[in-house]
Structures are given as C-alpha cells and as structure tokens.
Amino acid sequence: MPQPRPTSCCSRTPASTVADTLVSAPARRSARGGGVRRRTGTAYLFLAPFLVLFCVFVLYPAISGLWISLHIWNPLLPNQPFVGLKNYVDLFVPGSLTSGDFWQSMGNTGIFTIASVPFLLVIPLVVAAMLNQKIRGGAVYRGIFFAPYVLGVAVVGVIWKYLLDPQLGVVNHVLGALGLPSDIPWTVDVPWAWISLVGVTVWWTMGFNTVILLAGLKGISNDLYEAASLDGAGTMRKFFSVTLPGLKPVLAFVTTVTILASANMFGQSYLLTKGGPGHATRTAIMYIADEGLSQNQMGAASAMSYVLFLVLAIISIVNFRLQRDRSQS
C-alpha cells in the first residue's frame, strides 16, 4: 500500500508529531526571516525522488480512482464503458447488485467500531494511569503491553484462530476445566465472533494507545495536582478536574485515530472468521478488496471506497467539532 503504515486494523502514525503539525502548521516560524535567498531549483532537486514516487503512487491514484469509479471497469473485458455515476447510484438503490452487500459490510464495520473503540480507549487510559504511578518495573510493563502491536495481523490472527478454535482451542478447554460452557462458537457464530474480533484487537493494539496516553499523562504538570491536593481534592476529583482536561488534546487525537483504525479493519476478520458466518463479519474493506481485486468489479469497488472515505471524513469532522465544542464550554 502506498501508505507506510499497516493497512490492517491499526494503521497509525506517531501521535505527537501529527498532532503538533496539524495544530501548529500555520504558526510555524518562517525559516530564519526574510533575509534568506530562495533556492527553488535546489529544493526541488532534493524533493524530486520523493515527489516522483508520491505523484505516481499517492496523488495519481487518489484522482484516477475517481475516474475508474465512473466506469464499468473490468480488466477481463475488452473495454471499460463509461457509466457516469451509476456505480454510486447503485449503492443507494435497494436491490441493486452491490447495495445490499455493501451496506451490510458497512454495518459490520460500524458494529466493530462501536464495539471496539470504547474498550480501546478506556482500558489503555486505566492502564496508563496505573503506569503513571510511582511503581517499580514500569518500563517493563510498558514494553510487555506494547509488544503485541509489533506483531503483524497475520501472526495475531493465526495465533488466536488456534486458541479460539471452538472444538480444539485452548480457550474453550480452559472454560470447560473451570466448569463453564466449553462449546462457545468463538469464530463461527455471532455475536461470539464479534466478541472474539474485539477481544483480539484489544489484545493486539491496547499497548499502542497506552503508550500515547501515558506520554500525555506525563505532560500534565505536577503543580496542578499539588494545587488540587491543597484544595482538598481526592483521587477521583483530581482525575476528573486535572487529568481529563489536561489529557484532552491527546485523548481527542487517540479517539480519532482509533475510530479510523477500527473502521479500516481487515486482517482480523479475514483470518479469524473469514467474514463469516455467511457475511456477518465481513467488513467494508474486505468487501471492497474482494469486489475489486477478486471479482474484478473495479469501478464499483472504487466507488465504494470513496463512499467509505466520505463517511469516515464526516465522522472525523463531527468528532473534531464535538471535541472542540466541549473544550470551549
């Protein structure tokens, strides 16, 4: 993929750098005043290798994808007829070839996002707050919690496919040994499959959010806590009056990134449930990739990817507005 990040669930970029620039870009100093002479030719020479790659594999596809989405684009056919907005319209006409499956996959993506994001925020927040206490071995705990994140989704997927196997898996055997039901269909029936997908994702990526939130917590001045203590605030009071407000920018960033990562989920479903039972856990990315690259319906699949993009953009904007309004009130 043209983005240097994993295409699977948890594609993320280092938090503070992105957040800093998005916030401070307009305010960044114009390098060393006006006395410096412009070196446009030199600059583009330095930029050339990157810009060539960037134009071919990032800019061009972002635009040519729109063009493809206006066609019945099947590489196996002799020509690719232009159909205007038909691929988009079809998505909104009940009973068309694509609309049912597409919106089911969008709904599945929504279920996964709504089910996973709260856990991916609350658990890391609690863990980060614990790691921010004065404890021994904090760095070791942090390292352990983060470790699964460096494993690929394929590794995580096959490991948990085995552990959660309904007949032969360790998890059901452990449950049986504890006198609990030992026949839970973890990977083959809903809602269990969703529980598995969310659980595995939390296991895999919890450490990532923890590390960012921990950095945020360390950035909150001790003076604020001491002042709160002097005012007689207890632990809970301090958490809600000092920690949460101080963590707001970091929390807003983590929330947005986590929503987008969950909405781009692919590998977990592909490996754990194969999108099943039926298509009950097939996510939007899974459906788009399959439709475009396995079924060769590239025009329709491109149209779907832009609709998904649009939905994600709206969610991001709404989320951003909500965070801003809350910080103003």
Add this chain to the structure above:
Amino acid sequence: MTATIPRATTTASVPQQAQPRRKARRTPVATIVLYVVLTLLALAIVVPLVWIVLTSFKTDFDAINTPLNPIPHPFTLNAYQTLASGQQPIFLWFLNSLAAGVLQTVLILITASAGAYALARLEFAGKKIVFGVIVATLLVPPVIFLIPNYLTVQSLGWLDSIWAITIPGSAGAFGIFFLRQFFVGLPPEIEEAARMDGAGDFRIFWQIVLPLSRPALATLAVLSFLNNWNDFLWPVYVLLSPEHQTLQPGLAVLQGAYSTHFGIVMAGALIASVPVLILFTIAQRQIVDSVASSGVKG
C-alpha cells in the same frame, strides 16, 4: 546556549521521566491492587505467546488431545522439519520479507531525508502547497489507493514481484513528515556557520544534517521495516505465486494448508514474530537514546 531539543517522539517512546513524579501517597492495599492488576494484564499478553512457542514443539496428537498441558510431551521438532521440507517454502518467504523490508526502508530513508531537508531547511516557491498536499494525504484512508495502485503495478509488470511490495509503499507521506519535524528542530547556527565556510546544500545535508539526525533516521528505519514486514492486505492481492509470498500472507496460506496441524502453523507464526520482537527489544533502547541524545548544544 542550549538549543531546543528536537522532537523525535515516536509511537514507542515516552519522555523518560521529564519531571519528578509526584509523591505516591498510596495505601498498601492500593499498591498491591495496582501490581496485581498490572501483572494479570501482562500475563494476559505473555501467556498466549508462550503457549504458542510451546505448541510449536508439540506433536499434532499432543496439541489436540492435551490442549491444557502447555508442556510438549514428547518434545518434537516435527513442525519445523515439516516447514523445512519445503512443501510450503516458508524460509523463502522469510527471505522475501527480509529483502522487501530492507529495500523499502532504504528507499524511504533516501527519498524522505532528501525531501525533508528541502521542506525543513530551504525556502522555495510552492513550499506551503507541497507540504500541505503531503500532510493532507496522511488523512486519506489507504483503501482509496488499493485499486488504482493495483492497476499501476499491473501495467508496470510488477505484479507478483518484490517491486509491488516495496516501491508503492515507499511513496507515503509519513517518512518525509516525520523527518521534517526533526530537521526543523536542528539549530540554524550550525548550518549558517557551514554556509559561511562555503558549504553548499548537498554538503550541509550530507555532512551536517544527516549525521545529526541519526537517532531520527534509525527510528524511521525501524518503523518502516516493521510496517513492511507486517503488511498484509496489499501482499495478499499483489503476490500470486507460492514462492513469491512474504511471511504475512504466507501465514494465511499455512493456516489453509495445515488447518488442524497446530504445531506447524504456530511454528510459522513464531518464525514470523522473532525478527520483529528482536527489533522491538533493540529499538526500545534506540528510541530512548534518540530522545536523550537529541539535545544539541549550539
């Protein structure tokens, strides 16, 4: 005079105790609860991984019939021998993953560092636009590029080759964005002194900026390698023949071929994990160093 410390904060780095922690006034019970909860969580991460390692040394019969006993009985290397026999060429996949990871990392380091130098240290026409467009693409979901890039790679004749899984991936905005942040933080004085001595841009870039940026370059190298090593969706669709797979799509192949031979699949998962876990262990230290050593005295 002490210059500001360049920001090189990354996913895996946390400022090391930037300020003295506030004094703990915990009850003993709270302390015990804290350690118990953290340790239980750590076990929830570690136990499945240890279980996988042990299962890879089990016979199929053992893995299926005594799943609750983690200790292999008998201890066997059958899984690894089966993998080595080459029916599924996992060691070839390993080499493919390694080659692709290294190639893409080198490409990113070269193109991103040169580009970031221009964006951070030079004034030129169109700078704001170029930088704005690059940053904007960070926010575009990768799925947008999937089909057009597949067609591009196909028309270049790169399907099923190492080029498909390295070149498009090195075009992303993250590397140049990351290095620019670091380069901007380098003190201008060093560069100005070099310029007075008559050094040109290339010499300043090569002999001053790059050596000063080793920690950031190392961090970017590690992140780029991890990303390429772990990439899954894209290689699943652009790598076609068995001998050209990388480890991640290869694991999905293994799972299909040996669905109930858990030892073999777990051995494969282990082989795919060991390099990144080693890298993670090393890089943790590197990243801490990069924060510690990035204070530049001007």
